[in-house]
Amino acid sequence: xxxxxxxxxxxxxxxxxxxxxxxxxxxxxxxxxxxxxxxxxxxxxxxxxxxxxxxxxxxxxxxxxxxxxxxxxxxxxxxxxxxxxxxxxxxxxxxxxxxxxxxxxxxxxxxxxxxxxxxxxxxxxxxxxxxxxxxxxxxxxxxxxxxxxxxxxxxxxxxxxxxxxxxxxxxxxxxxxxxxxxxxxxxxxxxxxxxxxxxxxxxxxxxxxxxxxxxxxxxxxxxxxxxxxxxxxxxxxxxxxxxxxxxxxxxxxxxxxxxxxxxxxxxxxxxxxxxxxxxxxxxxxxxxxxxxxxxxxxxxxxxxxxxxxxxxxxxxxxxxxxxxxxxxxxxxxxxxxxxxxxxxxxxxxx
Numbered sequence: 001x002x003x004x005x006x007x008x009x010x011x012x013x014x015x016x017x018x019x020x021x022x023x024x025x026x027x028x029x030x031x032x033x034x035x036x037x038x039x040x041x042x043x044x045x046x047x048x049x050x051x052x053x054x055x056x057x058x059x060x061x062x063x064x065x066x067x068x069x070x071x072x073x074x075x076x077x078x079x080x081x082x083x084x085x086x087x088x089x090x091x092x093x094x095x096x097x098x099x100x101x102x103x104x105x106x107x108x109x110x111x112x113x114x115x116x117x118x119x120x121x122x123x124x125x126x127x128x129x130x131x132x133x134x135x136x137x138x139x140x141x142x143x144x145x146x147x148x149x150x151x152x153x154x155x156x157x158x159x160x161x162x163x164x165x166x167x168x169x170x171x172x173x174x175x176x177x178x179x180x181x182x183x184x185x186x187x188x189x190x191x192x193x194x195x196x197x198x199x200x201x202x203x204x205x206x207x208x209x210x211x212x213x214x215x216x217x218x219x220x221x222x223x224x225x226x227x228x229x230x231x232x233x234x235x236x237x238x239x240x241x242x243x244x245x246x247x248x249x250x251x252x253x254x255x256x257x258x259x260x261x262x263x264x265x266x267x268x269x270x271x272x273x274x275x276x277x278x279x280x281x282x283x284x285x286x287x288x289x290x291x292x293x294x295x296x297x298x299x300x301x302x303x304x305x306x307x308x309x310x311x312x313x314x315x316x317x318x319x320x321x322x323x324x325x326x327x328x329x330x331x332x333x334x335x336x337x338x339x340x341x342x343x344x345x346x347x348x349x350x
Contacts, residue, residue, distance in 0.1 A: 001084055002032055002052040002060065002106040003075055008146075008266050008334055011322035012299060015350050020107040021059050024270060026284055031264065032106045033063055038113055039104065042120050049073060049092065050106075051084045074226075076233050082209055082244035083236035085191075086202055087229065090213045093195040094220035100124055101198070103191040103241075109273050111260030119257045123192040126160055126255070133201060133246065134192040135163070137185030137254040138261045143175035145332070146265055148187035148242060150254050151178075163252040166242060185254060188261055191241070197251070206244040212236050267315045267331050271297045297328070322349050 002020055006013035013019035020032045029037065039048060050060055050067055054074035060067065073087055085103055092099050102120060110116050123134050137150050146169060153162035166187065170178065178184035193201075202210040212235055213220075216228040237244075246252055262269045274282040274297070281290055282297040290296070291309040300306045300318040308316065315331060317324040326334065341349050 001081060001103065002050050002056065003078060003084065004105075004107065005078075006107060006265075007338055008331070009264075009270075010334055010338055011319040011324050011349070012317055014319075015347070016055075017059075018056075018107075019264065020105075021056070021063060024264070024284070025274065030063055031109070032060075035104060035106045035108070036064055036066075038110060038116065039102075041117055043102070046071075049088055051075065051088050053078060073229075076230055079233065079236045079238045080240050082202075082206060082239045082241045083212075083233065085198070085241050086206075086209055086213055086236075087233070089195050089198045089202070090216070090220050091225070093199060094217075094222075097195060099195045100128055101191075101193060101195060105189055105263070107264055108188070108190075109260075109262045109264050113259070115257070115259040119255060119259065120192070122159070123255050126157065126253070127192050127194055127197065130156075130253075131197055131200075131251055132193065133197060133249055133252045134160075135246065135252065135254050136188040136190045136192075137256045138188050139256065139258065140175075140179050140184065140186050143172050143179055144186065145169055145172050145175055147263070148189075149175070149178050149184045150187050151183050152185060152254060152256070156253060159257075160253055160255050163246075163254050166247045168242065185256060186261075187242070188257075189263065191246075198245075201245045201249050201251075205248040206237075206239070209236055209239070209244060267297055267317070267326075267334075268328055271328065295328070 004018060005015055006019035009019045012022060021030050023030050045066060049071045051073045052060055054076055057072060057074055060072050073091060092101060126132060127134050149167045149170060151164040153164040155161045212232055216232065219225050219228045262273050264270060271282050276282055279293065280295040281293060284299050285302050287300060287302060287305050288298045289307045293308050293311040295313040296311050296316060298306055298316045301320055304318060313328050315324060315326045315328055
């Protein structure tokens, strides 16, 4: 899935260049490319499909020249993750009705990739033996308010448990209660299921959405697919797969995993996952000079020198036409700031 804007990462993540296309760690590979590299040991290249907004087709082709154009599904509108996943399931099902799927966002950071590969292999084995919708759960390390939480139930197999409940982005007090109980995991937003299982779930729990794609059953994986999507995709309800299916279905399971994971949804998550200097500063480029400054994250164009003194625990992000200076503790206000920018300047700086 590669169609999001990543607004919480503004001003670096913009509508014309969202965070999944950025090299945030100075590795020479964008988050999208890192995701592709991570999946390659698990999935044959010809079976990898990218679903994105049509405005990003050139970026996809530039960053992933290995992906044939026929395997890039271009959404005409942003309708959240359920329509995105439904389209992929119908497209894949038209090619191979017995297929299994892994659904993964293109903008997450995963470390200890050999463990990730083992977890995915075990997940595929599970869904191919059970009528199951499987999500990956991360052991929480802090009362994070920006993630969804999964409450675990009885263990079906070692490390694979029935899901009791989902809770989306609780407040800090409730998140702390979740951690204290030991019954909750972060929802990584990585899913595994067979085409049949997810299509059955869509028909049962999101019939309005399934009906849109049922109308084009004979056109998927044909020359008529793009035309059908152009004419019908906007009629899909805008809803996440969690709200549409996962919170309602009775065959949802979680695999509790122990690889390193972050959804890189915020500046704080980038700070937590980046190398820091002796003063706790993250400087993504070499053109940052700091004095008496601690606990900051600095980003700026490579051709701009940044000199900072007496700055503590802040985000300093210079994107050329926008400079953001904000305490890290206030980063949840960035969406509010974006709303104000839109009111004052329309879409100029978005």
